[in-house]
Amino acid sequence: MCLILCEGKYDTLFLQQVIENSSELETDRYTGKEGDKLYQQQDYMESFEYKSEEVLVKGESGKDFQLQIYKNQLLDFDRKYNSHFLLWDLDGAEPENKFEKYETHLQQRFEAHKPVNLEMEIESENELFYSIKLTGQIADYQFETPVIAFKTNLEEEANINHQEHNKEQKTERTKELASNESVLEFFESNLIQEID
Amino acid sequence: MSDQVENLQIENFKAFNSIKIEPKKLNIITGRNNTGKSSIIEAVDLVNNPSNIESFSSHGIRDLINLDAESSEITLNGEKTVKIRPPQSFEEINEAVGRKFVNEYQRINEKFDDDDETEEVSEEDISAIIAQSQDLSEKMTNKATVIEHEEEKNVFFDNVGTNTRRQVIASIIENLHPEQADEALDNIDRLVYPLPWNMGENNILDEYRLGGHHLEQDDTVVQEKIEKFVEEHELIENFSGFRDGEIVLEREDGELDSLPLAYMGDGFRAIIGLVRKIIVSDYNTVLVEEPENHLHPGYVSELVDFIVNQTKNSEIQFFITTHNADFIEEFYEERFKEDEDLQEKFKLFRLQRRGFVESMSYEESRKELEDLKMDLRGNK
Numbered sequence: 001m002c003l004i005l006c007e008g009k010y011d012t013l014f015l016q017q018v019i020e021n022s023s024e025l026e027t028d029r030y031t032g033k034e035g036d037k038l039y040q041q042q043d044y045m046e047s048f049e050y051k052s053e054e055v056l057v058k059g060e061s062g063k064d065f066q067l068q069i070y071k072n073q074l075l076d077f078d079r080k081y082n083s084h085f086l087l088w089d090l091d092g093a094e095p096e097n098k099f100e101k102y103e104t105h106l107q108q109r110f111e112a113h114k115p116v117n118l119e120m121e122i123e124s125e126n127e128l129f130y131s132i133k134l135t136g137q138i139a140d141y142q143f144e145t146p147v148i149a150f151k152t153n154l155e156e157e158a159n160i161n162h163q164e165h166n167k168e169q170k171t172e173r174t175k176e177l178a179s180n181e182s183v184l185e186f187f188e189s190n191l192i193q194e195i196d
Numbered sequence: 197m198s199d200q201v202e203n204l205q206i207e208n209f210k211a212f213n214s215i216k217i218e219p220k221k222l223n224i225i226t227g228r229n230n231t232g233k234s235s236i237i238e239a240v241d242l243v244n245n246p247s248n249i250e251s252f253s254s255h256g257i258r259d260l261i262n263l264d265a266e267s268s269e270i271t272l273n274g275e276k277t278v279k280i281r282p283p284q285s286f287e288e289i290n291e292a293v294g295r296k297f298v299n300e301y302q303r304i305n306e307k308f309d310d311d312d313e314t315e316e317v318s319e320e321d322i323s324a325i326i327a328q329s330q331d332l333s334e335k336m337t338n339k340a341t342v343i344e345h346e347e348e349k350n351v352f353f354d355n356v357g358t359n360t361r362r363q364v365i366a367s368i369i370e371n372l373h374p375e376q377a378d379e380a381l382d383n384i385d386r387l388v389y390p391l392p393w394n395m396g397e398n399n400i401l402d403e404y405r406l407g408g409h410h411l412e413q414d415d416t417v418v419q420e421k422i423e424k425f426v427e428e429h430e431l432i433e434n435f436s437g438f439r440d441g442e443i444v445l446e447r448e449d450g451e452l453d454s455l456p457l458a459y460m461g462d463g464f465r466a467i468i469g470l471v472r473k474i475i476v477s478d479y480n481t482v483l484v485e486e487p488e489n490h491l492h493p494g495y496v497s498e499l500v501d502f503i504v505n506q507t508k509n510s511e512i513q514f515f516i517t518t519h520n521a522d523f524i525e526e527f528y529e530e531r532f533k534e535d536e537d538l539q540e541k542f543k544l545f546r547l548q549r550r551g552f553v554e555s556m557s558y559e560e561s562r563k564e565l566e567d568l569k570m571d572l573r574g575n576k
Contacts, residue, residue: 072567075548108560112215112545112553139213139552 002195003077003084004057007066010174011087011154015057017178024192055195063089067102071109075141085146085191088132089153095122095130098149106136113139124190126182128157131190148191200480200513201240202273208265209280210235211551218555220543222507225517226524226568227547233517236545237483240515243272244481246345249280249352256354257341258282279344283351289340290333292351294326324371332363405490406457406469412441414476421475422468429498431464462490467499474506484516488523500526508537521569528562546571 006012070086077084088098099120107116118136125131132147150157158177160170177183205216211232225233238252249257260280261268267281283289298321339354370377411419423437436444442454457465470487487503488496500523506512518524524544532538539558546554546568561568 068564068567071554072564075550075552109554109556110552111555112217114216141550141552 001081002055003081004055004087004191005066005069005084006057006087007063007089008154010158010160010170011089012057013171014154014158014174014178015087017175018184018187019055019057019192021179021184022188022192024188067105070102070145071105074106074143075138077143077145083146083195085148085194086134088147088149090130090149090151091153092151095120095132095149099132099134102134106138110138125151126186127151128183129186129190131186146191146194148187200511201515204236204239204243205269205271205274206236206239207269207271208262209239209268209270210260210262212553213262213264213551215551215553217545217553219513219515221513221541222503222538222543223513223515224524224527224542224544225515225547226519226544226572228519228572231547231549232551232553233519233547234485236547237485237515237517239270240272240481241483243270243276243278246278246343246350247352249341249343256339257352258338258354260341276346281342281344283337283340283342286333286337288342288351289337290326290330292340292353293333293336294322296353298322298326405462405465406472407465409441410469410472411438411457414472418472418476422472425471425502426468429501431467431495431498432460463492463495466490467495470499471502474512480511481513481515484514486518486520487516488518488520493522496520496523497526497529504532504535504538507541519572521572524568524572525565527558528565544568 004015006015066086073080088095090098099118103118106118107114110116116136116138118134121133121135123131123133128151130147130149130151132149134145134147136143136145154160154174154177155162158170158173160173162170165173200221201219203216203218205214206212207214211230212235217236225236227233241248242252249260252260257280261282267279269277269279271277283292336353340351341353343350343352366381369381411422414422419438423435426432426435432443432445434446436446436452438444439454442456443460445453445455447453466487466489470484474482487499491499503514503516504527507514527538527542542558542561544556544558544561546556548554556564
């Protein structure tokens with residue numbers, strides 16, 4: 001199974017829609033799950049319901065939860081999933097800022113295994129996204145995490161205003177962005193083709 | 197133990213390849229079975245008391261060395277180191293086996309001696325004993341492990357069976373006390389059983405349930421402290437105190453009843469036993485394995501209060517292993533939410549598979565409480 005960790009509800013919907021719209025990934029065995037507390041993730045990862053899925057898009061309830069679950073699950077990624085990805089919202093900041101936050105948190109969490117090395121490389125970009133690769137090592141455990149990052153965030157790119165738009169409008173705008181040709185092309189080249 | 201542990205470097209000890217932890221005053225070590233929780237507190241104990249090594253492994257002391265390595269090393273605060281390694285030569289083993297013989301010989305001498313004063317073992321006797329031990333040394337080659345500690349070196353042996361000990365003792369008696377051999381050999385079991393070769397007793401508190409004999413040993417000050425704890429935490433109703441190793445309860449009519457401690461439940465005896473052990477010991481470092489065992493949830497809460505109180509108001513540094521989610525959760529209860537002193541002194545280590553250790557501050561571990569609980573209860 002491939003795991004894609006997102007930050008929020010509409011990110012999850014967006015990625016599901018990208019997968020659905022893509023002709024590169026011929027599977028209907030994908031699902032999206034949003035909003036659970038991070039600890040519940042383990043529950044459904046292990047549950048029969050999702051075991052047969054090829055892709056699981058998991059939305060966390062915000063940036064901090066995404067980072068927490070990344071820290072908690074990192075050592076298990078190689079055991080549980082064939083591949084894993086992160087979807088970030090950079091909110092207009094440089095990718096280095098987000099990277100430094102991840103690096104600091106991992107160094108604190110695994111301080112018993114100093115030095116914890118994490119490196120970031122921007123592999124490609126277009127107007128809306130960066131494709132980033134995080135590589136790291138904790139003791140003898142080496143890991144590699146591909147990331148697709150919105151340069152801003154989904155709400156801004158899909159013109160979603162949480163105060164003004166209702167649920168249906170937000171869903172519609174999210175789906176619209178996911179069907180954009182250049183968006184699809186970017187995800188196919190940088191994520192979908194990599195799904196193992 | 198005297199040193200507070202500011203950092204502990206563990207190299208190739210049991211499941212750990214190489215870790216360096218930086219504990220605080222209250223250290224909770226959690227994780228599933230076989231992730232190495234006990235290994236951390238064993239490492240702390242070992243670097244302070246290397247001779248405790250004999251009590252750490254029922255399978256073999258050499259098993260304490262990580263499978264991928266030749267030797268283990270544990271370093272406390274960057275200066276105090278204990279190294280565990282196999283012997284480098286047969287002489288190293290033979291000398292140590294010989295010393296065991298000498299110890300047996302001294303003990304047997306004491307048994308045979310009518311005088312109160314024990315004779316010094318002569319150099320000649322020692323040489324003879326070491327020479328005699330050659331055969332046994334060969335048998336012991338794979339059972340010996342060397343501990344190097346502060347320029348001292350000791351060789352320890354895995355459990356030595358009764359038959360081997362019987363052979364050793366018989367051989368000493370026949371060779372060195374031939375005149376008393378017949379009588380002694382008739383009673384050889386009396387010499388074999390009272391004192392096993394491996395007497396290691398670690399300082400990890402895992403058996404401390406209170407018994408009447410403990411209270412009889414304790415002085416008034418200790419007993420008063422324990423009584424105060426029982427009263428303050430309202431552990432039992434109508435508690436009046438301890439007397440002659442029994443618990444005294446006050447009846448409704450004001451009369452006093454005495455009950456043997458054995459009548460009290462395991463939970464009560466465990467919590468009081470642990471509190472007593474901490475009160476009577478002068479340890480600066482307390483190592484406790486799963487203190488919540490046997491405890492009713494109400495007692496768990498009282499125990500946590502006691503530990504927190506000791507953390508904040510004494511010199512004691514705690515290392516506590518647990519895989520009980522309720523025990524861990526108790527540290528994040530509302531009453532500690534604003535307790536900055538506790539939060540500053542608290543650290544949680546979660547042990548993961550393959551010898552990985554995660555370090556979490558109070559705040560971080562509080563945020564991940566549900567995940568910790570799921571980890572301990574679920575099928576991660």
